[in-house]
Amino acid sequence: xxxxxxxxxxxxxxxxxxxxxxxxxxxxxxxxxxxxxxxxxxxxxxxxxxxxxxxxxxxxxxxxxxxxxxxxxxxxxxxxxxxxxxxxxxxxxxxxxxxxxxxxxxxxxxxxxxxxxxxxxxxxxxxxxxxxxxxxxxxxxxxxxxxxxxxxxxxxxxxxxxxxxxxxxxxxxxxxxxxxxxxxxxxxxxxxxxxxxxxxxxxxxxxxxxxxxxxxxxxxxxxxxxxxxxxxxxxxxxxxxxxxxxxxxxxxxxx
Amino acid sequence: xxxxxxxxxxxxxxxxxxxxxxxxxxxxxxxxxxxxxxxxxxxxxxxxxxxxxxxxxxxxxxxxxxxxxxxxxxxxxxxxxxxxxxxxxxxxxxxxxxxxxxxxxxxxxxxxxxxxxxxxxxxxxxxxxxxxxxxxxxxxxxxxxxxxxxxxx
Numbered sequence: 001x002x003x004x005x006x007x008x009x010x011x012x013x014x015x016x017x018x019x020x021x022x023x024x025x026x027x028x029x030x031x032x033x034x035x036x037x038x039x040x041x042x043x044x045x046x047x048x049x050x051x052x053x054x055x056x057x058x059x060x061x062x063x064x065x066x067x068x069x070x071x072x073x074x075x076x077x078x079x080x081x082x083x084x085x086x087x088x089x090x091x092x093x094x095x096x097x098x099x100x101x102x103x104x105x106x107x108x109x110x111x112x113x114x115x116x117x118x119x120x121x122x123x124x125x126x127x128x129x130x131x132x133x134x135x136x137x138x139x140x141x142x143x144x145x146x147x148x149x150x151x152x153x154x155x156x157x158x159x160x161x162x163x164x165x166x167x168x169x170x171x172x173x174x175x176x177x178x179x180x181x182x183x184x185x186x187x188x189x190x191x192x193x194x195x196x197x198x199x200x201x202x203x204x205x206x207x208x209x210x211x212x213x214x215x216x217x218x219x220x221x222x223x224x225x226x227x228x229x230x231x232x233x234x235x236x237x238x239x240x241x242x243x244x245x246x247x248x249x250x251x252x253x254x255x
Numbered sequence: 256x257x258x259x260x261x262x263x264x265x266x267x268x269x270x271x272x273x274x275x276x277x278x279x280x281x282x283x284x285x286x287x288x289x290x291x292x293x294x295x296x297x298x299x300x301x302x303x304x305x306x307x308x309x310x311x312x313x314x315x316x317x318x319x320x321x322x323x324x325x326x327x328x329x330x331x332x333x334x335x336x337x338x339x340x341x342x343x344x345x346x347x348x349x350x351x352x353x354x355x356x357x358x359x360x361x362x363x364x365x366x367x368x369x370x371x372x373x374x375x376x377x378x379x380x381x382x383x384x385x386x387x388x389x390x391x392x393x394x395x396x397x398x399x400x401x402x403x404x405x406x407x408x
Binding site for chain 1: 325337338339340342345346347348369370371372373374375376391393395405
């Protein structure tokens, strides 16, 4: 049995009762799990696609997501009608919880607006990223999680911006993290709106820090006083003025 | 009808002030002039009422939506189904999903709208020819805001 077939069997067995992974497909390699999941879901949610190797993984606005065989690349096809804010927060929390569950110091991780999983004491370092696309009636929640990489495995230009679960003391493999991820995604999607917002806020790493955001093509830098993912990002500008940026249309600018 | 001397004057004015786009309209006529860059010749389009002359609409240059002549027939629009940030191309280096003058069918993907890092693929939902792009790439849009003006076919 190939490695992919063995993992597919393993995941199907463990996730048999988990709606978000009612169907599981594990591929040896593919260009992008997002495109594979879109094609295979054919408008029907309840599909998890995982690739052992992803050759053209992408992030926000077509940015490349470097993938190695030590990382997890998976996409869940979810019901298309889930609101964007709910999808974004739930996916972020699922990734965070799946990562946190596999390391000795789970509190060392947090969420960087809106759903990057980063180290709390080094928020430039990303452990996991989420890309969500809504097309053809389903919402495709794609996850890239750095699982087994050593520091030297990351490309030089990513070294200062990436971290893996192994580097944080995890002994988990891709299969373990995949199982926990599916369970955490199911749980996060079942939270009430209020719980989702509250739990998200408890993991926000930007609160009380200086950050730069982009809204409507313009950049705003200042001190983050509060983030309500269902409302606004409240900033205190250098001149003391308060500015609320609408959550839905504001993205974080990374240095 | 606006005379040539006036247009020359407008082009000079634009060049001197380094303007890339200028549109002037009154109830009788209109003119829209675009400059593609310092070296490029300006693109001039006329729109006169009641019988407008349709020049082929230019593609968007420098990420700025191209202005189109005032339409003659009935016009429809493709509206945003949500609040979000509108992207006219799949990524900053890619060609736009649709251009002015292009025909679309209900299944044509015309833009992406991002809300909290969720990228929503927006389809035309109707058949027609794109006459005007009403938003800029990266612009925040409201629910129901018109994104494209379309001449139904």
